[in-house]
Amino acid sequence: MFEVLPHLAPDPILGLSAAYREDTNPNKIDLGVGVYKDEQGNTPILSSVAKAQKMLLETETSKTYITPQGNQGFIDGMLSLLLGKSSPVLLSDRVAAVQAPGGCGALRILSELLVRCNDNAKVWVSDPTWANHIPLIGSAGLKIEKYPYFDKATASIRFDAMMETLRQVEKGDVVLLHGCCHNPTGADLTNAQWDEVLEVAKEREFLPFIDVAYLGFGEGLDEDAYGLRLLIENLPEVIVAASCSKNFGLYRERVGLAAIITEDSKTRNIAQAQIQSIARGIYSMPPSYGGALVDIILADEALNNEWVSEVNDMRERMKTLRAMLVKNLHENGSPKDFSFVNDQKGMFSFLCITPEQVREVREKHSVYFVDSSRVNIAGINQQNVETLAKALVSVL
Ligand SMILES: Cc1ncc(COP(=O)(O)O)c(C=O)c1O
Incomplete structure (x- = not known):
């Protein structure tokens, strides 16, 4: 065969x-x-992670299944980290989310969700983008298009060309943006450029798909979330794939988050059930261990401070x-x-x-x-x- x-x-x-x-x-x-x-x-292994491992070893009492949604403490902690503790979007109950097997798992779940919404959806990715975006998104059955992003000759972002393409994107298309620390170029949008991206997203009514795999590695945990938070707070719908591989050093534990910001809380409930069913249909539930460690770190003030300083270092x-x-x-x-x-x-x-x-x-x-x-x-x-x-x- x-x-x-x-x-x-x-x-x-x-x-x-x-x-x-x-x-x-x-x-x-x-x-x-x-x-x-x-x-x-x-x-x-980060020192904050090593300490969380000890705590988990002492407190974990069972290895029974978790749910397709994953660890709720992890999800809540990650959403606060990404969106900000007092994010109006979190307070208005418009975020559906699951713990995912790494940022890759999150990208794939969200791509599957997009297919369920519209199997003709086009996803625009930066030229160049992280090589694995193409199979992760394309294998779900979505069409991929490119928008200009980086000019090797001048070693800078082709922002005008990027905007010109985004101005032609159709309503309902999806635009993949790197939240920070663009892979592979290292060239990030400035805050003023993010402001312009927001305006074109409003005008064209495309769906931003934000991949954030390096939060804290650019300028700081809050600073790196500028574009992500701007779009989430000012658009009705945004999807986010986050990875804990790099900033928590948890590469092999496969920890990530897939989040969907919906227009209202009724749609949130529908989206939540859909992503859980997608997870169930692919791998049933995420691995528990890494998410449990991130949950411990984000919930414990001393450990959280230690982790922040390790990211800063x-x-x-x-x-x-x-x-x-x-x-x-x-x-x-x-x-x-x-x-x-x-x-x-x-x-x-x-x-x-x-x-x-x-x-x-x-x-x-x-x-x-x-x-x-x-x-x-x-x-x-x-x-x-x-x-x-x-x-x-x-x-x-
Ligand atoms: C841009 C980008 N997105 C997502 C990921 C996913 O990482 P992981 O699945 O290891 O969490 C990576 C990892 O290299 C990345 O560079």
Whole structure:
């Protein structure tokens, strides 16, 4: 039976990790997969998470099933974190939500919901966007279109072109926006640009689909929620897929949230039942463990403060690494001005070099990142930054 299946090319990012592992160069550098790394190159368990694990071990009394909706404490905590504690939308009972298996699970549940609403719906994604958006949304059966987002030649957002496309989007179309720390470019909308996106969303009556996977990694937990909150507070309907993989460091535990902001509380109840039935039909219920940890952290004041400071540390470290890279490139005689890297946000940067240059730096200097020139900033450290800068300059 299975011989009819076509051969699939390996996932480029996983292939890159495998090539990195096999490389025997002691000075090899991995800037590929998007996980946070500390100065030693490790992805440690956050101290707030370690403490929550101990608490959970002492208090958990059963491993019986949870519900398709997931942990209500987790959902409430996450909604307060994303929307703000005193969000008028939360107070007016217009939010349906489920705990999902990671941000990916949330993206998929919401895509399935969109299909149930209109199986001809078009989803507009930024060009470029995170590669996995395409299979996650497309496999649900939705059509994907692109709006211009980033210009490699100028290393900046093509905001006018983006707006021109959004002005032609039809009523009922869906527009996927990265809440913060755009993956792969690291180029985020300014608050003033979000204000303009709100106006065009009102005018065209499209549905914003906000993917927020790096809250706190850009400028701060509240600062990074500016666009998300603006749209949610000023539009009748918005959908949100959130991930706890990066900011809680809970990658393998698969923790995320799918939320739907509806026009009124009657529609909220309908949407709630629908997303629960979608979850039931795919994986029945989310894994419990990671959501329980996030619930403990967000509900406990001391633990919450500790987590906030850990997020702040990760963010500040990545900003320092950006500055270190730009400085080292300059000092090693780069003919290209990389100062735009300092303005990009979160874990990723587009270096805006060609795929040929990316391959050359990989082959000659064992520096691994994807052909688009996206680098994981957290893979840089004091030890490797000079080697990295010299390698990059040598291929420019
Ligand atoms: C833009 C974006 N959205 C969503 C996700 C989903 O993450 P996860 O499913 O690991 O929570 C990621 C992870 O890399 C991402 O970069």
